[in-house]
Amino acid sequence: MTQKTHLFFDMDGLLIDTEALYFETRQAALLAHGYPYSKEDHAAYAGRGWRYTLSRLQDLAGPSQGQEIFDQALATFREGVAAGRLQLKPGVEKLLAFAKDQGYVSYITSASTRYNVLTMTETTGIQPYFEAYVCGEDIERSKPYPDVYEEALKRAGIAREAALVFEDSESGFLSARASGLDTVLIPDLLPASPQMRDQACLCLDQIDEVIPYLMDEEWRSL
Template sequence: MTTRDFDAVVFDMDGVIFDSERAIMDCWKELANKYNISNVEENFYKCIGVTVAKTKEIMLDAYGEDFPYDEYDVEANQIFHDKYSGGRLPMKEGIKEILSFLKNSGKKIALASSTGKTKVEAQLRDASILEYFDVLICGDMVKRSKPAPDIYLKACEELGVEPERAYAIEDSYNGIRSANAGKLRPIMVPDILPADDEMKEKAEKVLDSLIDVKEYLAEAI
């Protein structure tokens, strides 16, 4: 048994499995142009890795309590649906390879996504990768959003593994903070936001792609 031996891997979804952070941001930028919403990209960055409820809180704080967030969110979701539903959402390179590798190696696999369960299941099913996951923990299943550790701790509990024996694959700052606070072993694969000094300190490793993650984990088996 090596010091890096592990029992499970818990994946974030948006920005890790799917190239969806950019897709979502593009939908909001389209709304920003239509309704003349200022600084939408800057405020979107603050929402990466958090639940819908927390996103609304951030946007109302940025634009005021009278900001029609719910209406805009419905419209943004419709734009997203029109462009990417039915399996059209692009996946990150190497995701099927790493999922197959983990499954064939007898490792448990979970998802810890701030996105709601209905959308999570639909996107994973459309991408034909739902069957790889032993457990799905979603944003509407926990009280506290990332960076609180709740979602990762619940994933480990449902898997029946100790957090210290689980890797967490994340792209967002709040996701890395969440996994680190839960005592998992975070690996950051940066998407929109680069790894800063805090992320390098809190993550066990920062890697460029899921292919690199697969190779890194293979060394521990």
């Protein structure tokens, strides 16, 4: 049996509580151009990455205005990040410290831009825990396609059985499962569907609840 050696983490909504700020800044940009934007609307964007967000906004408002809305929302979001408005999700630092102490190799596997990933991991203090980052610019297709995890496996040079994924959204979960990877689910914006619960290795309320499982030699060899 193959032991788990690598942990692949999504970022937005899983490690860092970004969704409230994403919603606030995107809603403000859309309202400024006369478009309503609800939390139900926002849920459709979760975990899909910047290319999907831009494409959806351009479908809504046209190529030029969609790009303007995207740029305005992104600039305001980055101002919020710089102002220290983001917080880690509960249990994140405890798990990352445990993983590093136990010799796991941790990657960020996110559909967000590299700038956002590096900036947010730096401002929240978790950047030293990660060996590598696979970001939106590194892949052709965003989640729910498997590209981000295929790239992570390639860079790590490991078998699929050696990786364990952590995801919070349906699109991220589908991406990991499309790569045939064992996945721990910690839902954020929306509850996990019964099908997702059935397919996940674990479905947890808080990310550090996985620690007892990672200490179990038999479970680590799923």
